[in-house]
Amino acid sequence: MKTSPILAAAIAAACLGAPAFASTAPSITVDFRASDLQSQPGRGALEARLEAAAEDVCRATGLRGLDRRAAESRCQEQTLQQALDALYSDEYAQFDGREGRITVASAER
Structure with missing residues (x-):
């Protein structure tokens, strides 16, 4: 059986393009300085910036009304908690003049 060049090209494109269709959680990187952690x-x-980032990455698509709001709210709560846990983990507890970054990624996708 002979394969047409067009069919072969289509198969190759589909195989090479597969990772582009892989679902990845949206994320936002929030940069901060040690001085951000030294005062209330x-x-x-900084926590307000993390909350805004969680809101941005948790925008629900394909849902409407109360379902959308519930999904967004649940995602935002979980995502913000993950970001705060990362921020206040031992890795960041001993900041002294360094810069850091937290990647806020959707907890729901």
Whole structure:
């Protein structure tokens, strides 16, 4: 059986393009400085930035009304908690003049 060049090209493109269709969770990187962690206003501002990032990565698509709001709210809560856990883990507890970053990734996707 002879394979047409067009069919062979289509199969090759489908195989090479498969990773592009893989589902990846949306994410946002939030950069911060050690000084952000050294005062209550600094921590509050950083936590507000993390919360805004969680809202951005948790925008639900394909849902409407209360289902959408419930899905977004659940995702935002879980995503923000993961970001705060990472921020206040031992890795960041001993900051002294260094910069850091937290990647806020959707917990639901």
